Amino acid sequence: xxxxxxxxxxxxxRLLAANxxxxxxxxxxxxxxxxxxxxxxxRNVGVWGGFTLDWYEDFGNSRxxxxxxxxxxKVAVASTVVAxxxxxxxxxxxxxxxxxxxxxxxxxxxxxxIVPDVTMxxxxxxxxxxxASLFGFSKGFATITLSHIAFSISFVSIVVRARISGMxxxxxxxxxxxxxxxxxxxRYVTLPAIMxxxxxxxxxxxxxxxxxxVITEFVTGPGWTTLPVFVFGLIRKGVTPLINAISxxxxxxxxxxxxxxxxxxxxxxxxxxxx
Amino acid sequence: MExxxxxxxxxxxxxxxxxxxxxxDTIDLRIADGEFFAMLGPSGCGKTTTLRMxxxxxxxxxxxxxxxxxxxxxxxxxxxxVNTVFQNYALFPHMNVLDNASFGLxxxxxxxxxxxxxxxxxxxxxxxxxxxxRKPNQLSGGQQQRVALARALVNRPKVLLLDEPLGALDxxxxxxxxxxxxxxxxxxxxxxxxxxxxxxxxxxxSDRIAVMDHGKLLQVGSPDEIYEHPANRFxxxxxGQTNFLDGTVRDSETVVLANxxxxxxxxxxxxxxxxxLSLRPERIIIRDRGDNEAQxxxxxxxxxxxxxxxxxxxxxxxxxxxxxxxxxxxxxENRPSVARLNPGTNVALTWLDTGASVVAD
Ligand SMILES: Nc1ncnc2c1ncn2[C@@H]1O[C@H](COP(=O)(O)OP(=O)(O)OP(=O)(O)O)[C@@H](O)[C@H]1O
Ligand SMILES: [Mg+2]
Numbered sequence: 001x002x003x004x005x006x007x008x009x010x011x012x013x014r015l016l017a018a019n020x021x022x023x024x025x026x027x028x029x030x031x032x033x034x035x036x037x038x039x040x041x042x043r044n045v046g047v048w049g050g051f052t053l054d055w056y057e058d059f060g061n062s063r064x065x066x067x068x069x070x071x072x073x074k075v076a077v078a079s080t081v082v083a084x085x086x087x088x089x090x091x092x093x094x095x096x097x098x099x100x101x102x103x104x105x106x107x108x109x110x111x112x113x114i115v116p117d118v119t120m121x122x123x124x125x126x127x128x129x130x131x132a133s134l135f136g137f138s139k140g141f142a143t144i145t146l147s148h149i150a151f152s153i154s155f156v157s158i159v160v161r162a163r164i165s166g167m168x169x170x171x172x173x174x175x176x177x178x179x180x181x182x183x184x185x186x187r188y189v190t191l192p193a194i195m196x197x198x199x200x201x202x203x204x205x206x207x208x209x210x211x212x213x214v215i216t217e218f219v220t221g222p223g224w225t226t227l228p229v230f231v232f233g234l235i236r237k238g239v240t241p242l243i244n245a246i247s248x249x250x251x252x253x254x255x256x257x258x259x260x261x262x263x264x265x266x267x268x269x270x271x272x273x274x275x
Numbered sequence: 276m277e278x279x280x281x282x283x284x285x286x287x288x289x290x291x292x293x294x295x296x297x298x299x300d301t302i303d304l305r306i307a308d309g310e311f312f313a314m315l316g317p318s319g320c321g322k323t324t325t326l327r328m329x330x331x332x333x334x335x336x337x338x339x340x341x342x343x344x345x346x347x348x349x350x351x352x353x354x355x356x357v358n359t360v361f362q363n364y365a366l367f368p369h370m371n372v373l374d375n376a377s378f379g380l381x382x383x384x385x386x387x388x389x390x391x392x393x394x395x396x397x398x399x400x401x402x403x404x405x406x407x408x409r410k411p412n413q414l415s416g417g418q419q420q421r422v423a424l425a426r427a428l429v430n431r432p433k434v435l436l437l438d439e440p441l442g443a444l445d446x447x448x449x450x451x452x453x454x455x456x457x458x459x460x461x462x463x464x465x466x467x468x469x470x471x472x473x474x475x476x477x478x479x480x481s482d483r484i485a486v487m488d489h490g491k492l493l494q495v496g497s498p499d500e501i502y503e504h505p506a507n508r509f510x511x512x513x514x515g516q517t518n519f520l521d522g523t524v525r526d527s528e529t530v531v532l533a534n535x536x537x538x539x540x541x542x543x544x545x546x547x548x549x550x551x552l553s554l555r556p557e558r559i560i561i562r563d564r565g566d567n568e569a570q571x572x573x574x575x576x577x578x579x580x581x582x583x584x585x586x587x588x589x590x591x592x593x594x595x596x597x598x599x600x601x602x603x604x605x606x607x608e609n610r611p612s613v614a615r616l617n618p619g620t621n622v623a624l625t626w627l628d629t630g631a632s633v634v635a636d
Binding site: 177179 | 330331332351352353357358359361363365366367368369378379382383426427430
């Protein structure tokens with residue numbers, strides 16, 4: 001597209017380029033610093049004490065840290081699976097069916113995206129206080145997972161809906177015209193076509209769950225902690241490069257996850273890329 | 276109504292209402308087995324809705340719809356022996372050409388090997404051999420159109436419904452595909468119900484044409500019936516080009532035009548009916564009359580006028596001729612043997628008795 005008339009040239013072009021670099025610097029400089037100091041042989045972050053892998057070893061030896069990581073993963077997997085199923089179903093319902101109260105339901109579904117985390121956390125805390133006495137579940141894995149499902153559904157639903165609305169209803173009609181039952185039309189046409197949306201939604205739900213501090217902190221029970229909450233606790237005791245190491249591990253894990261989903265996408269060979 | 280025995284599709288008093296819109300209004304229609312049937316009409320007249328009701332994608336609000344004698348009113352689409360080629364093809368984007376083409380067979384429980392075999396034959400038939408592994412987005416518009424065709428025909432439907440299947444193609448490809456479609460239909464002997472809003476396409480391809488407007492069926496007939504004997508003014512106007520000369524019926528043989536001149540024009544309208552004489556531009560014979568003012572033509576089939584303008588159109592010439600109270604367009608072939616007349620020439624316009632038709636609103 002070089003030589004296009006809409007492409008800024010001269011001074012404007014150089015300023016835009018400079019701006020882009022500044023933005024990248026702003027984003028990535030902290031990450032680079034974080035990674036570098038995770039290898040620093042000094043208790044104080046920001047003071048370079050020579051290269052070491054001690055902090056990673058510390059993490060490996062810390063029963064608590066590893067427990068928190070396991071908990072985080074358990075919650076993330078469980079809440080993602082449930083949120084993806086429910087979120088996809090609600091997306092389909094809103095996009096494909098006309099029913100009474102559809103607009104209301106639609107607005108309701110966006111609420112958890114808008115409501116501040118703290119508000120959500122307090123609501124959930126109060127809810128569980130009631131529910132715990134009614135249904136008798138203890139605070140911890142169950143309450144955290146349920147809370148994460150509650151906010152993840154909205155995000156999954158939004159992402160999947162974008163995909164569905166871009167997909168012509170005519171595809172399903174074509175499938176039924178070609179002797180598919182409703183169920184088969186869904187299984188062989190709709191589902192593959194919206195799969196990229198579902199994968200995207202799942203990824204988002206997983207990441208949101210892994211990240212969450214505020215809501216988790218409110219609804220967790222004694223002795224049950226997730227990795228971000230654990231890290232937050234460490235910071236209160238003073239920042240050591242152990243935190244850097246944990247962050248780097250989480251960073252690598254989430255990048256791996258994204259890479260994996262991109263690969264899966266590519267392996268499907270651009271499936272449903274043009275619905 | 277026409278006498279069609281064992282129609283492939285039969286609509287009796289079919290109406291489709293969407294809330295307060297009447298999309299299709301009490302239609303009676305019979306489509307013969309093996310017929311190439313076109314449905315023609317302006318945008319929004321209900322063509323697609325009619326087609327969708329035959330396919331089962333929409334259910335009639337009222338009336339009876341039969342396919343080969345079986346009432347199918349509210350039968351779902353997967354239970355009907357018809358297949359559709361959608362306007363924008365609706366190919367499955369995540370499947371390659373072969374999987375698209377074998378989809379219908381697989382859904383009917385044909386085993387994988389045989390389905391693939393038959394799908395290959397269908398792909399061969401629409402001349403896409405070698406493209407089995409391509410995805411729809413790797414095909415041109417014309418190729419996608421053929422995949423849609425193969426995907427439908429592989430099921431050997433008794434009736435194939437096509438909703439403006441050539442609408443998205445450029446002129447050249449369109450003409451090619453028109454020809455191929457027609458050939459294919461002849462070979463297979465399947466009924467094609469073909470929706471279009473291109474009247475030329477309808478005229479050249481079809482055995483019969485149905486003209487619709489505002490949800491109503493205005494006329495059903497062979498292309499030449501529709502062109503030569505339009506049922507009303509709308510049909511005459513919609514199919515081909517024409518001049519309307521307003522007038523009043525005097526008796527079964529004569530129409531009095533706006534300027535009071537009586538012309539011979541047989542019609543079945545009662546005396547006093549407001550009608551229009553529809554004169555096709557190419558059916559008018561134009562000749563230089565010098566200073567002769569007498570009404571030209573035999574049996575009063577003629578008018579005098581003056582040429583206002585000549586438009587050169589390559590293979591034809593279009594004359595704009597002023598008669599007493601209006602302008603009339605006349606077309607002649609552009610041939611050396613036909614003298615070219617200049618603006619300002621006094622001319623006589625005449626026509627044969629088959630050249631004009633009398634239409635009411
Ligand atoms: N699902 C629907 N809901 C409400 N109105 C509809 C629906 N489908 C069609 N209509 C209306 O019914 C009328 C006929 O529509 P239809 O699609 O059959 O027209 P068409 O002849 O195919 O037009 P085009 O040539 O533009 O495709 C239109 O007025 C349209 O607005
Ligand atoms: Mg239409």
